[in-house]
Amino acid sequence: MEKLIILGSGPAGLTAAIYSARAELSPLCIAGYQAGGQLMITTDVENYPGFPEGISGPELMERFRKQAERFGTKFIDKDASEVDFSKRPFRVRVEDKDYFAQAVIIATGAEAKWLGLENEKRLQNRGVSACATCDGAFFKGQVLCVVGGGDTAMEEAIFLTRYAQHVYVIHRRDKLRASKIMQQKAKNNPKISFIWDTEVVDVLGEEKVEGVRLRNKKTGEEKDFPCGGLFIAIGHSPSVELFRGQLQLQPNGYIQVFERTRTSVEGVFVAGDVHDFHYRQAITAAGFGCMAALDAEKYLESLSL
Numbered sequence: 001m002e003k004l005i006i007l008g009s010g011p012a013g014l015t016a017a018i019y020s021a022r023a024e025l026s027p028l029c030i031a032g033y034q035a036g037g038q039l040m041i042t043t044d045v046e047n048y049p050g051f052p053e054g055i056s057g058p059e060l061m062e063r064f065r066k067q068a069e070r071f072g073t074k075f076i077d078k079d080a081s082e083v084d085f086s087k088r089p090f091r092v093r094v095e096d097k098d099y100f101a102q103a104v105i106i107a108t109g110a111e112a113k114w115l116g117l118e119n120e121k122r123l124q125n126r127g128v129s130a131c132a133t134c135d136g137a138f139f140k141g142q143v144l145c146v147v148g149g150g151d152t153a154m155e156e157a158i159f160l161t162r163y164a165q166h167v168y169v170i171h172r173r174d175k176l177r178a179s180k181i182m183q184q185k186a187k188n189n190p191k192i193s194f195i196w197d198t199e200v201v202d203v204l205g206e207e208k209v210e211g212v213r214l215r216n217k218k219t220g221e222e223k224d225f226p227c228g229g230l231f232i233a234i235g236h237s238p239s240v241e242l243f244r245g246q247l248q249l250q251p252n253g254y255i256q257v258f259e260r261t262r263t264s265v266e267g268v269f270v271a272g273d274v275h276d277f278h279y280r281q282a283i284t285a286a287g288f289g290c291m292a293a294l295d296a297e298k299y300l301e302s303l304s305l
Helices: 011-022 037-041 057-070 118-122 132-139 151-160 180-187 282-302
Strands: 002-007 028-030 074-076 080-084 090-094 097-106 110-112 143-147 166-170 192-195 198-204 211-216 222-226 229-232 236-238 268-270
Touching (some): 002 011, 002 090, 011 037, 011 057, 011 097, 011 282, 028 097, 037 057, 037 110, 057 074, 097 282, 132 151, 132 229, 151 180, 166 198, 268 282
Parallel strands (some): 002 028, 002 097, 028 074, 097 268, 143 166, 166 192
Antiparallel strands (some): 080 090, 110 236, 198 211, 211 222
């Protein structure tokens, strides 16, 4: 029996672990086989406070974890396979073993949707990115491509114009699905152009992105288009499979929050990208982790545990 189980080990989960461990709750963190969250595939983090020279994503997560371990957090580097929030204590299954807790913090995060191209995966962090805010500053003076047609794609393209020589938005249809105001902002920006009815079928370059291969969906014609970076902005998927039927989800699939970090089940809290689809930053995820830990601590106090 644990007082608190934390599911996830990105900035949200590990910050929750640090705070709850310092409160002497002795949390158990189910870190997952791919521990560390999305920062584990981020080469350089330059916008996390306290690191003026920047820091690699994996190193930042390693520091988070050491800090959590220092205060007594226990870790299991495996995936949770099942949860039961229908009765207390809550049950979390990891492989063939059950763990029980009076409170749970969900910090399982979200994953960027990718195009599924072999070279796209090979060139991640070498010119392929899913976060303009994270990586845009590395592409000063370059021609960049953004894939997508929604608000996120427009936001990414507009943000990238701060650094890029020019930004090309590649969209598979002949009109955008972004809101009217975001469409106008992008179309009115002289540094943004649109390539319609087109999909990216390959990413070109050996050591870094040097271009993309485009296919016109109406004519089938393919051509190589030179660029220094490719930003994928076709959405994110929250990691909520474990919680379907257990917690209330929002229409877009993210976990519904009721008052601060509380979910639809009393005693189950949430932190980070698994509910936050607005900001999706390491610093905001860490902030939500702090909030969830404080809320969980107060909840456990109310149980007189």
